[in-house]
Amino acid sequence: MKEIPNPQTGFEPISQMIRGYQLTQVLSTAMKYGIFSRLDKPKGASILAEEMSADAVITEKLLEVLVSVDLISKVDGGYVNTDLVRSFFIKDSIFYQGDLIDFMVDSYPLWSKLDQALENGHLDNSGEGKREDTFDKRFILASAEASIRGTLQDTVEVIAGLPEFKDTKLLMDLGGGHGLYSIAFAQRNPSLEVVVFDLPQVVEIGRGVIKDYGMEARVSVLAGDYLKDDLGSGYDLIFISHSLFYQPRETLEGSLNKVYNALKDKGALVINHWIRQKNKNSVVSSLWDLRLTLLGSPHYLYSKEEYLDLLRKCGFVEKDIIHLPTSSNPTVIIVARKDDRRGTFTPS
Numbered sequence: 001m002k003e004i005p006n007p008q009t010g011f012e013p014i015s016q017m018i019r020g021y022q023l024t025q026v027l028s029t030a031m032k033y034g035i036f037s038r039l040d041k042p043k044g045a046s047i048l049a050e051e052m053s054a055d056a057v058i059t060e061k062l063l064e065v066l067v068s069v070d071l072i073s074k075v076d077g078g079y080v081n082t083d084l085v086r087s088f089f090i091k092d093s094i095f096y097q098g099d100l101i102d103f104m105v106d107s108y109p110l111w112s113k114l115d116q117a118l119e120n121g122h123l124d125n126s127g128e129g130k131r132e133d134t135f136d137k138r139f140i141l142a143s144a145e146a147s148i149r150g151t152l153q154d155t156v157e158v159i160a161g162l163p164e165f166k167d168t169k170l171l172m173d174l175g176g177g178h179g180l181y182s183i184a185f186a187q188r189n190p191s192l193e194v195v196v197f198d199l200p201q202v203v204e205i206g207r208g209v210i211k212d213y214g215m216e217a218r219v220s221v222l223a224g225d226y227l228k229d230d231l232g233s234g235y236d237l238i239f240i241s242h243s244l245f246y247q248p249r250e251t252l253e254g255s256l257n258k259v260y261n262a263l264k265d266k267g268a269l270v271i272n273h274w275i276r277q278k279n280k281n282s283v284v285s286s287l288w289d290l291r292l293t294l295l296g297s298p299h300y301l302y303s304k305e306e307y308l309d310l311l312r313k314c315g316f317v318e319k320d321i322i323h324l325p326t327s328s329n330p331t332v333i334i335v336a337r338k339d340d341r342r343g344t345f346t347p348s
């Protein structure tokens with residue numbers, strides 16, 4: 001007789017992986033058909049199907065899946081949104097995630113060619129790898145949504161507690177994109193002025209976000225390319241979040257030298273980035289790394305040691321390293337001070 005043993009580990013992590021594609025399709029189809037915006041009040045499946053001109057049987061089955069994952073609930077035979085949907089999938093919610101979901105789902109055709117990439121190298125015919133394509137409106141909205149659902153609040157909380165932040169009067173948010181970090185910093189410190197520096201097409205989006213939050217008086221934008229343009233001077237603190245990892249080490253050094261020059265004496269640099277870990281990267285950063293490689297889009301997952309080496313070389317003294325990892329944001333914050341003994345950097 002051959003006995004049936006118990007497996008040594010549970011299969012649930014793999015089951016979740018397998019269900020992931022199906023559930024993402026259910027979620028994005030529900031959003032495409034405006035199901036959530038129609039379920040602010042309880043509604044039966046057949047009425048909903050009629051409103052959407054959709055098949056009644058499939059509508060009901062799809063609603064049942066949404067109930068099973070707590071996106072909607074059943075009340076008196078009707079279906080209604082849960083708080084999860086009210087927070088994240090209703091357009092006028094401050095935490096709306098619809099652009100981010102669209103952005104991720106749109107990359108599915110790319111993932112389906114992973115086997116081709118294994119054979120031939122990156123998919124350079126995708127045409128999406130160029131920088132002007134990377135930092136478009138869809139990307140900036142998606143990155144705004146990814147940060148505002150908690151990551152930004154956690155990061156700002158840590159930075160607002162730093163002595164360097166408390167003394168800051170003028171802050172630059174370099175590669176600040178949507179401007180939400182700048183807005184949050186200005187709201188934490190009423191005497192602070194913030195400048196969001198980013199590419200010309202991006203600062204126009206940031207300008208709109210700043211206006212939405214009514215922060216135009218203390219948060220402004222400066223259009224430029226930090227690989228080519230001057231950053232100005234007189235900043236007490238320069239914050240750089242998820243922007244340096246698009247550059248190779250050679251240009252990164254030039255950018256950090258510019259940052260050094262733009263800071264006041266003893267000014268602070270705070271960088272916030274995903275980093276390469278020794279033994280195991282997070283699923284978020286390793287999928288990001290693979291996706292951009294498939295696209296042929298330049299990016300570099302630097303280790304903490306590589307950032308620290310580079311900062312020292314550019315005349316900074318490290319002050320603090322703060323690990324702020326969550327499953328969706330495996331980030332490390334490095335706080336450094338300008339070392340005045342180095343003098344002003346003159347480009348060679």
Ligand SMILES: C[S@@+](CC[C@H](N)C(=O)[O-])C[C@H]1O[C@@H](n2cnc3c(N)ncnc32)[C@H](O)[C@@H]1O
Pocket residue numbers: 135140143144147174175176177178197198199202224225226227240241242243246
């Ligand atoms: C992933 S987004 C990060 C946005 C924001 N800092 C955050 O953490 O959510 C990267 C930002 O860096 C900006 N960026 C990249 N290269 C740049 C350059 N050479 N000059 C100015 N901005 C740049 C992009 O336009 C984009 O807004």
